[in-house]
Amino acid sequence: MATTRRGRRPGASDTRALILAAARASFAAKGFGGTTIRGVAGAAGVDAALVHHYFGSKDDLFMASLDIPVDPRSLLAPMVAEGPEGAAERFLGVFLSVWDDPEVQPSLLAVARAVMDPASQRLLSDGFLPVVILPVGQALGIDRPEHRMPLVASQVVGLILLRYVLRVEPLASMESDRLVATYAPTIQRYLTGDLP
Amino acid sequence: MATTRRGRRPGASDTRALILAAARASFAAKGFGGTTIRGVAGAAGVDAALVHHYFGSKDDLFMASLDIPVDPRSLLAPMVAEGPEGAAERFLGVFLSVWDDPEVQPSLLAVARAVMDPASQRLLSDGFLPVVILPVGQALGIDRPEHRMPLVASQVVGLILLRYVLRVEPLASMESDRLVATYAPTIQRYLTGDLP
CATH class of the missing domain: 1.10.10.60 (Homeodomain-like)
Incomplete structure (x- = not known):
């Protein structure tokens, strides 16, 4: 060898x-x-x-360096194409179907741990956020995406941490439909609702 | 020795x-x-x-082992005493005043990192949640606190991670009043709103 x-x-x-x-x-x-x-x-x-x-491009290199088995940008494209109304529900549906796939979850967990690791804090603020999260808000055509998308991230990251990383019940075992109905109003408000 | x-x-x-x-x-x-x-x-x-x-008690030993400079149970007592209506706003006010105190924040960050660390995942699900978070819901007299309080935790943990640990803008620099107005509707719905 x-x-x-x-x-x-x-x-x-x-x-x-x-x-x-x-x-x-x-x-x-x-x-x-x-x-x-x-x-x-x-x-x-x-x-x-x-x-x-x-x-x-540098964006593509960043995505490749994260080693995610799916490209969130292409996964989210159909959800984005339908516009801001109901976007939170569609987003959560796609998000949970990917995260709950046992073939994909281990790689996503590794990425989540890297992104949430305080030692590489710029991966989120200065990588994942501008490359993946902000463009979703821009493509949806919502106002102030740079203000709204970090709010979305603050709820999604907490859900990932409790459901998948720390496996806190009842979130860890909750069925997908119920999670969508629980979190969609929060995320829809952050996307399109009245905010201070 | x-x-x-x-x-x-x-x-x-x-x-x-x-x-x-x-x-x-x-x-x-x-x-x-x-x-x-x-x-x-x-x-x-x-x-x-x-x-x-x-x-x-074992609860007290657990709190002491976390080495938090404040006891969240006594801090939250006045907020709890006023009942579930407006509890989210009062909670966020107390929460931010403690976290934004430069004397206290370093110790809280150490605790947050320990609680969010996948290696000691039971600190949250099998420690902080039953000892600190669930009793708040029980004292508030809300229904199904064991279902609702983990939802609250999923948003609060995400906010801590983005604002204080990873320092993602605009959350890291946002004024307290605006954060309260942004997050109170989410947390109030998790505490007392209609949920699936």
Whole structure:
């Protein structure tokens, strides 16, 4: 095994892994804003064009570095296309169907722990929020998405923490329909309701 | 042992510290339900009566082991005494005044990190929830507190995580009054509103 590796040039999968490792380290240490494709390329010892070739934009590189088995941006696209009315209910339906999938949940848990880890606090404020959460609000066409979406995040993150990470009852065992009916009014108000 | 080295008998503060260390280890490993005063006493090498003498009940020992500079049970007593109507607004007022106090916040952050830590997940579900959070609902006289209080916790924990731990804007800098007006309707519905 080791001989084979030494005897050939680095393959595409080695290069991808090197770039991803460099990207993860940079996003965790410098946040999304402080990370550049050029900096990641330099840390991985490759050309910036190769990073673009493998991963596309910085947004795409960030999503790839999180190693989520689903891309929340494409999952949420149909929910976003129907506009702000009833968006909270549709969002929670998609959100729970993905999180409750036993094949996907372990990877999502790993991402949630990374995003909530105080040691890499910029992953949420300076990565996940601008790349994933804010664009949902912008695509929905709600007013002040930069004010409203963090409120949505504050409820969704608490639900993830209690239901999936800490497994607090009755939330951990609650059926999906009941969770949607419980949380949709909260999230719909944060999205479109009267707020101070 | 420190006592032998220093040539004196263990003082009250040594004994207290020994008991607290044993209690913290037990609550984190076995949860609140799995911890007994007798077990903590055994691990600390003291008599169970001494644990009661220093710390009172198991609830009190749990609170002491969290090392919070304020006792949430006495802080919340006036808010609870006025009954369920408007309780969310009063709760948020007390909650923010304590959390925003720069003298108290560092200790609260340490507790929040411990309670949210997946490695000691039973601190919330099997400690903080039954000892601190559920009794508030019971004292308020709301129906199904064991169903409603975890919903309250899911929003409050998310707010703590985003405002204080991860410092996500605009939540991190938002004035107290505006936070109260933003979150009170959510929490009041969880306490007393129609829920599925």
